[in-house]
Every structure is written in C-alpha cells, then in structure tokens.
Amino acid sequence: MTTVMESNPDVLRSEAPPPGRKARRPRQQLWIWLMLLPTVVLYGLYTVYPIVASYWLAFLEWNGFTAEKTFVGLENFQAVLADPLFWNSFRITVIFMLAVVPPKVILTLLLALALNSANLPFRTFFRTAYFLPVVTTAAIVGIVMQFVFDPASGPVNLALRRLGIIDAGINFLGDSSYALWTAAGVYVWKWFGITMIYWLAALQTIPDEVYEAARIDGAGAWQLMKSITLPLLKPFLIIITLLSFESALKVFDLMLTMTNGGPFYATEVVEIYIYRWAFAATVPQLGHASAAAVIFGLFVCVVGLFQIFGVRSVQKARAI
Amino acid sequence: MRMTRRGLLQGAGALGAAALLGGCDTASSGGGGGGGGGAGGPLTWWDHTPNLQAANERIFARFTEESGTPVEYSYHQTNEMGEALQIANQSDQLPDVLTNVGLRLPVPALIDEGWFQAGAFPEEALSRLPETSLIEGIHTFDGKVYSFPVFADRQYWAITWYNTEMLEAAGVEPPTTYDEYRAVARAVQDSTPEETSGVIFNLGQRPRVAEHVNFLAQAAGFPGFGGDMYQTGEVQFHHEAYLTVIEFLLSLQQDGLLYPASGQLADAEARVRWAAGGAGLYMDGPWCPGSLGTSNAEEFLPKLGVAQMVKPDAGTELAAYRAPQGGMYWISGASQNVEAASQLIGYQTEEPYYIDIANGMAQPPLDVSVIEKADVHPAWAEMVGWFQDQVYLAPSPSAKNPRISAVNAMATAIEPDLGMIVQGAFSGDVPDWQGALKELSDKVMAQREENVAAVQAEGVEVSMDDWAFPDWEPRQDYTPEMYS
Structure with missing residues (x-):
C-alpha cells in the first residue's frame, strides 16, 4: 500500500x-x-462507575452503615461460593431462564406469523394489545399479579373453581411448587410483545417476490413456511433467542414485587440474593453482595459471548 | 444578531452541559429537598409510624408557629426505612430527625459512625419524664441524652384481635388457649361465607412472624426473648416453648383454618383483608386498630374485639417480658439544627402528646394514665390494662454492659433466620424445622462467641456473661438497680 x-x-x-x-x-x-x-x-456515572465500584466493594467488608471498610481480599468470594443459598439462587436463575425462553421465542414466532398475514382483520389492534404489557411497569405488574393469583379471591382461582377443575384455591405464588412456574408464566406474558415485534420485523425482511415465485411454482402454505420462511428466519432465531436468554436474567423488579424471592427462597433469583445481602439482611453486607454480583456478572458475560458468536455466525451466513 | 443553526446547536450544547454540571451538585442546599442538615432551612423528619402522624403534625404546627421553621415530614414503610436511611447516609442526605427502624447496628456503633448526635433537649422537657426512663447504654451515652422513650415498655406484640360480629354469629367466646383458638377459628369459618377463613396470618413479613413467635414463646413458658435465655445467656430457638408455638401455628394450616393467601401477605395487607371480612381472627401488635386505614376503620372499628395473647392451656399463667426500649426519634449526626430539633422532640414529653399517641392507638404511650383522657376504642384501652398486669421489665444486655455493642456490631446475617424457618415450615420447604431451629441456635451462639473473643482481643471488656442474668426471676421486673 x-x-x-x-x-x-x-x-x-x-x-x-x-x-x-x-x-x-x-x-x-x-x-x-x-x-x-x-x-x-x-x-460513566450510572453504568461504568457502579460496575467498577462493585468490583472494588467485593474485596471489602462493609455494612453500608459505617465509614469503616476493611479490605478482606477474596474472603467475600469464598463466602459467596460456599453459600448454598447463592447456588440455590443461581440454580433458580438458570431454571427460570431455560423455562421462559423456549415458550417466549416459539409462541411469539407463531403469533408474529399470524399477525403478519395481510388477511388477518384488526391486526394493528392485536399487535397493540399484545404489546401493551411491555410498556406496563414491571413492579406494577408484580403487584397486580398478586391479586390475579390470589388463592382466595383471585380471578384465576375463581375461574378454575367455577369450571370444576379444582376444589380449593391454589396458592400459585405462596406455594414453592408453583411459585417459580407462575412467575415464569407472568414473565413470558409481560415480555411477549417485544419478542413478537422482533419477529414481525424479521418477517418483513423476507421479500414478497420470493413467496410469489414459490406460489407460481405451486408451493402450498406449509411448503412456503418450511422452505422459505423458516430458513430465512434462522439467523434471526439465533439473535432473538440469545437476546431472550440475556433479558431473562433481569427479572428483579417483577420477582421482588410478586414473590419477594419466597416462599423460602423458592423464587430467589441471583438479583434478589444480591439485594437481600445489600439491603434486606439483618446486617447488610455490601461486600458479600458485590462479590455475588461480580460472579453473576461473569455469568452474564458468558451469555453475552454466546450472543457475539451468534451475531458473527449470522453475519457470516448473510455474507454467503 | 442572526442565529445560525450551528450557533443554536452550540448554544444548546453549552446549556445542556451547564445544566448537567449543575445537576451533579448534590450538596445540601439547606433549603428544600429531601436532604436535611442545612441550617436555616426547614427541619426534615423521616418516620415509619403512620399512627403517630397526627400526633406529630400537631407538634410540627406548634413548632412552626413558635419558631417560624417549617417541618418537612417524609413517611417510609417499616420494611423500607433502613434501605432509605442507608442510601441517604451514603449520599449525605440524612434528615434532621429520624426513626431508627432498619438501622441494624447497635446505637453506640451508630453514634461512633456519626449517624446520631446528642440532643440539646430543654431541661423542662426531660424533667417531665419518669425517673427511671433514661438508661445509660440505651438512651444516654457518656452521660449525654440522645433520645428518650415515647412508648410504654410494658406491651407484647402477638395480641388476638377478632371480628366481634363473626364470633357472635358463630356463638363462640374469644379464645385464650390454643384449643380454644382452633375451635373459634373453626366455628367462624363454618358459620361464614366460603371466602372467609378462621384466621389470617402475615407469613410474608418474616421479621413480624419472628416477633409473633418470640412473644408467643414467652406465653408458652420461654424464659427469655429472641432465643436468648435471660438466666443463662444461652441461645435456644429450639426450646420446647418455640416448638409448641410453631406446632400450634402449623396446626391452623393443617386444619384448613388459615386464610389461603397468608403465605405471601405482609402485616398491612393481612390487616386490611382481615378487616374486610377475610377472616375472624388476626394476630397483631397493639397498633392494629390505629393502622386499619381511614376507610376500613370507620366500618370495622365497631366490630373490633381483642383477646389476650393465646397460651398453650388454661393452667398457664400469662406472662411476657420486654426489655427497656430505645428512643423512637433521633437527631442525625448530619443535622445543623440540633437546638431546633431538640426543641421539637422535647414536645413529646408533654401530656397532650401522650394523649395524641393514645388517640392514634399505636403502641401505648409512656404515660398510660392519659388513656382515660383520650378518645380510644374500648378494646385498645382494655388491652393496655392487661399489659400492666402481664408484662414485666426484662433485663437488657446493653444496659448491663454498653460495650457489648462492639460485639453486636460484628454480627452478620444468619440465614435462614427464625422468620424464614417458620415460613419454610408453612410452605413445606423445611420439613425438619425443629432441626433448623437447633442449627440456628448453634450458629447464633457460635457467632457471638467468636465476636466476643475478637472484641476481647482488642482489649474491650466484654464476656459471654454479659448476656446472662442469673438473678432474673419469672414474673418479676428486672429493675435498673439490679444491673449493678
């Protein structure tokens, strides 16, 4: 050169x-x-500084009430890794993530396919209706859901009882057998609209000419789906799935207001574990909370790496 | 001058940057805002007690009239007060006056850290307090008065409140024993519509659950509080009395008498649902009638009834013990309005304030004799009368040796705690809750021993005996003279 x-x-x-x-x-x-x-x-103030500060705090013993902060090296990390409740919250976070992503991705794809059809009447209305929960504050949703799933007077239990499916109310949020799955269902409903919008955008990248050419060649609806729509959506599937995995790690507001991590830690995701140690413990331990946050942050980074690989593979596929 | 597009953008950018830099200035203006401590501005006051709001508003109005200084009042829910104060302290925005609920460090440690400062209370105000009200290590530190009590020490927080209409309709009398409690709950549940349960409980609020269990354990014969045995200083959450209480509470669920949503309700929600007809019986503190909320109170107060704390059997004589309590309101270390704050808080030793406390039906006021002059529900007045006969002054390790605050300051959270174990027993997640209680006792004891050794190593005179009061006797007050 x-x-x-x-x-x-x-x-x-x-x-x-x-x-x-x-x-x-x-x-x-x-x-x-x-x-x-x-x-x-x-x-810098609200993202970078808190991240850097949490890394520093993870090496300190500090209850947040005193000025004295004692450097304890890796002790907080050792304490977090030795705490069965941390691993419980980690397990719950992963189970929650695995539980919500498949239905969210698949069901929203099916819905987007329906809403993308030019023959569907009121499709703008339906799009808006499905998107409404997305713009509703998660904390409000959490509180409202406590009433919706109330075992005594909640509409869900009343409906199940009137239909004769159950005799006594189910404690959807107060019974550890149901609480996590109920929360997962609410989460999928709450964020259904955003994934649906991703799919609608993806569907609109497929040129109509391709469908028209296939129809002229005699392709039916199933063949159009199998041979055109799904293959062309594959790169988007990777991105949307990875984005969904990542967003499923951020459920603090919804979970805190709906179950507060209970009953007996049954819905205590890592974010609530961190919050409990930082603010709600008998004596808060910000160092312990920060160490848990750092470890969880590393896990999020791993998920983020998958996202980068996913984006690259999509870019390569498009280049070909 | 002609404004170009570029000039407009440059100007807007500069204005934005200036606004941003201005917004970054978090220093107290001393004028408004939530942060207190500034001289010359309004006095800021953070509180967690809705029942005292009316009483405090009256002294605020008087203070403003006399001094010309307005008072900015902020309410924080009990569960959220500690978090709010923690953040306020870190951002240098503590109010002038605060309630210390949620600050989990011992008061001496908080004083050392500059959270509180001594008041300059008028001598006249302090002289109105009963002679033994101020205790070194609880209200005074190094001889300086930091706070004083506004509530009576003699009270317990697991009172049986009930709906008189429901009990009358069911043809039952208020319960005093476990068997009676179950029978009344059954009768109420059977005689009311399907949605009404016998009992409602606030299992979603762990600290409140622990308080109930601690007081009920005293009624079941536990010679101590919060797991600590008064005479020996041992920690025994696994004591027979605790097991008896938790078995009783679980039996309400096993018998199908518990309001179905009890597992996730905090006390405020449970109280409202009970008042709305969700259940016949509700266990709560003395503040229950004053915390119903305006709309519920008007409709429900005529139906309100109260019974003594429930005990295992009729043969057990009811007794509860409560150590001298610290002050309710403290002057923050950041305040520059100590004189004014002290003057304002000083009004709280006057009889009209005690009458206002009683009118609010919160905890009983320090001077319970004013209740006859107050406008209170007869059930609440009756309850306060029981307290005088059934509640004894308990010994306080902090009063015996204020230096133990150094040990308490080192304590870290032990999970699961009493409230969580009870919650887990109800949800079925802790089938061996008896074993979990033993484990909790062992962990608390081990941590205390470790912290005592660490503090001793620093040359501070503390010992495990500071938690032991061998001369404590059941059904006797542990008086201030007994500490010496």
Missing part, C-alpha cells in the same frame, strides 16, 4: 484534505464530543 501511494502522487493528493477542512476537523471533533458528553457522563 505504501509503495502504491509513494509511486502515485495523485493518490496522496486526492486523500489530503483541503487546508480549510483540516483546520475545521478538530473543532468539529470538539463539538461531537461536547454533544456526546451528556451520554458519556451519565453512562
């Missing part, structure tokens, strides 16, 4: 900016950075 440029002065001449432009560039960059400054500062 150097050789080409040296041997061809025209190239050099054409790439060199005009004198006035060269002088303006630093000023332009200054304004770019100035405009970015609010985002950079806020991102």
Whole structure:
C-alpha cells in the first residue's frame, strides 16, 4: 500500500484534505464530543462507575452503615461460593431462564406469523394489545399479579373453581411448587410483545417476490413456511433467542414485587440474593453482595459471548 | 444578531452541559429537598409510624408557629426505612430527625459512625419524664441524652384481635388457649361465607412472624426473648416453648383454618383483608386498630374485639417480658439544627402528646394514665390494662454492659433466620424445622462467641456473661438497680 501511494502522487493528493477542512476537523471533533458528553457522563456515572465500584466493594467488608471498610481480599468470594443459598439462587436463575425462553421465542414466532398475514382483520389492534404489557411497569405488574393469583379471591382461582377443575384455591405464588412456574408464566406474558415485534420485523425482511415465485411454482402454505420462511428466519432465531436468554436474567423488579424471592427462597433469583445481602439482611453486607454480583456478572458475560458468536455466525451466513 | 443553526446547536450544547454540571451538585442546599442538615432551612423528619402522624403534625404546627421553621415530614414503610436511611447516609442526605427502624447496628456503633448526635433537649422537657426512663447504654451515652422513650415498655406484640360480629354469629367466646383458638377459628369459618377463613396470618413479613413467635414463646413458658435465655445467656430457638408455638401455628394450616393467601401477605395487607371480612381472627401488635386505614376503620372499628395473647392451656399463667426500649426519634449526626430539633422532640414529653399517641392507638404511650383522657376504642384501652398486669421489665444486655455493642456490631446475617424457618415450615420447604431451629441456635451462639473473643482481643471488656442474668426471676421486673 505504501509503495502504491509513494509511486502515485495523485493518490496522496486526492486523500489530503483541503487546508480549510483540516483546520475545521478538530473543532468539529470538539463539538461531537461536547454533544456526546451528556451520554458519556451519565453512562460513566450510572453504568461504568457502579460496575467498577462493585468490583472494588467485593474485596471489602462493609455494612453500608459505617465509614469503616476493611479490605478482606477474596474472603467475600469464598463466602459467596460456599453459600448454598447463592447456588440455590443461581440454580433458580438458570431454571427460570431455560423455562421462559423456549415458550417466549416459539409462541411469539407463531403469533408474529399470524399477525403478519395481510388477511388477518384488526391486526394493528392485536399487535397493540399484545404489546401493551411491555410498556406496563414491571413492579406494577408484580403487584397486580398478586391479586390475579390470589388463592382466595383471585380471578384465576375463581375461574378454575367455577369450571370444576379444582376444589380449593391454589396458592400459585405462596406455594414453592408453583411459585417459580407462575412467575415464569407472568414473565413470558409481560415480555411477549417485544419478542413478537422482533419477529414481525424479521418477517418483513423476507421479500414478497420470493413467496410469489414459490406460489407460481405451486408451493402450498406449509411448503412456503418450511422452505422459505423458516430458513430465512434462522439467523434471526439465533439473535432473538440469545437476546431472550440475556433479558431473562433481569427479572428483579417483577420477582421482588410478586414473590419477594419466597416462599423460602423458592423464587430467589441471583438479583434478589444480591439485594437481600445489600439491603434486606439483618446486617447488610455490601461486600458479600458485590462479590455475588461480580460472579453473576461473569455469568452474564458468558451469555453475552454466546450472543457475539451468534451475531458473527449470522453475519457470516448473510455474507454467503 | 442572526442565529445560525450551528450557533443554536452550540448554544444548546453549552446549556445542556451547564445544566448537567449543575445537576451533579448534590450538596445540601439547606433549603428544600429531601436532604436535611442545612441550617436555616426547614427541619426534615423521616418516620415509619403512620399512627403517630397526627400526633406529630400537631407538634410540627406548634413548632412552626413558635419558631417560624417549617417541618418537612417524609413517611417510609417499616420494611423500607433502613434501605432509605442507608442510601441517604451514603449520599449525605440524612434528615434532621429520624426513626431508627432498619438501622441494624447497635446505637453506640451508630453514634461512633456519626449517624446520631446528642440532643440539646430543654431541661423542662426531660424533667417531665419518669425517673427511671433514661438508661445509660440505651438512651444516654457518656452521660449525654440522645433520645428518650415515647412508648410504654410494658406491651407484647402477638395480641388476638377478632371480628366481634363473626364470633357472635358463630356463638363462640374469644379464645385464650390454643384449643380454644382452633375451635373459634373453626366455628367462624363454618358459620361464614366460603371466602372467609378462621384466621389470617402475615407469613410474608418474616421479621413480624419472628416477633409473633418470640412473644408467643414467652406465653408458652420461654424464659427469655429472641432465643436468648435471660438466666443463662444461652441461645435456644429450639426450646420446647418455640416448638409448641410453631406446632400450634402449623396446626391452623393443617386444619384448613388459615386464610389461603397468608403465605405471601405482609402485616398491612393481612390487616386490611382481615378487616374486610377475610377472616375472624388476626394476630397483631397493639397498633392494629390505629393502622386499619381511614376507610376500613370507620366500618370495622365497631366490630373490633381483642383477646389476650393465646397460651398453650388454661393452667398457664400469662406472662411476657420486654426489655427497656430505645428512643423512637433521633437527631442525625448530619443535622445543623440540633437546638431546633431538640426543641421539637422535647414536645413529646408533654401530656397532650401522650394523649395524641393514645388517640392514634399505636403502641401505648409512656404515660398510660392519659388513656382515660383520650378518645380510644374500648378494646385498645382494655388491652393496655392487661399489659400492666402481664408484662414485666426484662433485663437488657446493653444496659448491663454498653460495650457489648462492639460485639453486636460484628454480627452478620444468619440465614435462614427464625422468620424464614417458620415460613419454610408453612410452605413445606423445611420439613425438619425443629432441626433448623437447633442449627440456628448453634450458629447464633457460635457467632457471638467468636465476636466476643475478637472484641476481647482488642482489649474491650466484654464476656459471654454479659448476656446472662442469673438473678432474673419469672414474673418479676428486672429493675435498673439490679444491673449493678
């Protein structure tokens, strides 16, 4: 490259900016950075700083009430890793993730296929209706669901009793056999709309001409689905699935308001475990909470790595 | 001057940056906002007791009238107060006056950390307090008064509240023993619509569950509180009395008498559902009638009835023990309005304030003699009368040796705690709850021994004997002179 440029002065001449432009560039960059400054500062204050601080706190013993912070090295990490309740919360987090992602991805795909059909009446209404829970505050959803699933007077139990399916009310949120699965169901319902929108966007990338050509060749509905829609959606499937896995790790507000991690730790996901140690323990231990957060953060990074691999594989597939 | 697009953007950017930098200034303005401590601004007051709101509003109005300084009141739910204070402290926004619920460190440790400062209470205000009200290590530290009690020590927090209409309709009398309690719950459940249960409980609020069990254990014969045995200082959550109480509570569920949603209800929710006809019986503290909420209170108070804390059998004489309690309101270490805050808090030793406490039907006021002058529900007044006969002053390790605060400050959370074990017993997740209680006792004892040794190693004079009161006798007050 150097050789080409040296041997061809025209190239050099054409790439060199005009004198006035060269002088303006630093000023332009200054304004770019100035405009970015609010985002950079806020991102730094509310995202980067807490992350860095939590890494530092993980090496300290500190209850949050005193000024004294004692450096304890890796003791907090050892305590977290030796705590069966941490592994319980980790297990619950993974089970929750595995429980919600498949139905969320598959059911929303089916719904998006239906809503993408030009023949479906009121499809805008349905899209809006399914999206409404997404814009509802998760904490409010959690509180409302306590009433919806109330074993005494909740509409779900009343309906089941009137239909003769059960004799006595089921304690969906207060019984450890049901609580996690109920919470998983609510989560899928709450975030159904966002995944549906992803699928609708993906479906709209498939050109109509491809379908028309296939129809002319005599393809039926099932063949269109099997040979065109699903293969072309495959790259999106990877991305949407990975995004769903990642978002299933963030259920703090919903779970806290709906079950508070109970009964007896049955729905205590890692986020609530961290919160309990940081704020709700008899004597809060911010170091212990931070160590758990760091370990959980590493797990999220692993999930994020899968996402990067997924994106790359999609890009490669598209390039081919 | 002609404004260009670029000029407009530059100006907007500069304004935005200035606003951002301005917004980053978190220093107390001393004027408004939630943060207290500024001199010359309003006095800020954080509280967790809705029952005292009316009483406090009256002293706020008087204070503002006399001093010209307004009072900014903020309410925080009991469960959330500690978290709010923790965050306020870290962001230098503590109020001038605060209730210390949720601050789980011993008071001396909090004083050392600058959370509280001594008050400059008017001598006249302090002189109105009963002679033995201020105890070194609880209210005074190094001879300085930091706070004083506003509530009576003689009370217990597992009272049987009931719906008189339901009991009358069922043809039963209020229960006093476990068998009677189950029978009444059964009769109420059988004589009311399907949605009504015999009993409602607040199993979703673990600390409250633990309080109920601790007091019920005293009624069942446990010679101590919170697992600590007064005479020996041993920790025995696995004592027979605890087992008896938890078996009784579980029997309510096994007999199908428990309101179905009890497993996830906090006390405020359980109380409202009980008042709305969800159940006939509800176990709660003395603040129950004052915490019903305006709409429920009007309709429900005429039906309110109260019975003494339930005990295993008729032959057991009811007795409960409660150590001298710390003050309710404290002046934050960050406050620059100590004089003003002290003057305001000082009004709380006057008779009208005690009458207002009684009117709010919270915990009984320090001077219970004012109740006859107050407008209270007869059931609440009757309950306070029982407290005078059934509740004895318990010994306090902090009063015996204030230096144990160094040991308590080192304590860390032990999970599952008493409340969680009881919750797990109800949900079926802790089938061997008796074993879990023994394990809890062992862990608490081991941690205390370890912390005592660590504090001793630093040259502080503490010992495990500081938790033991060999001269304690059942049904006797442990008086201040007995500490010496």
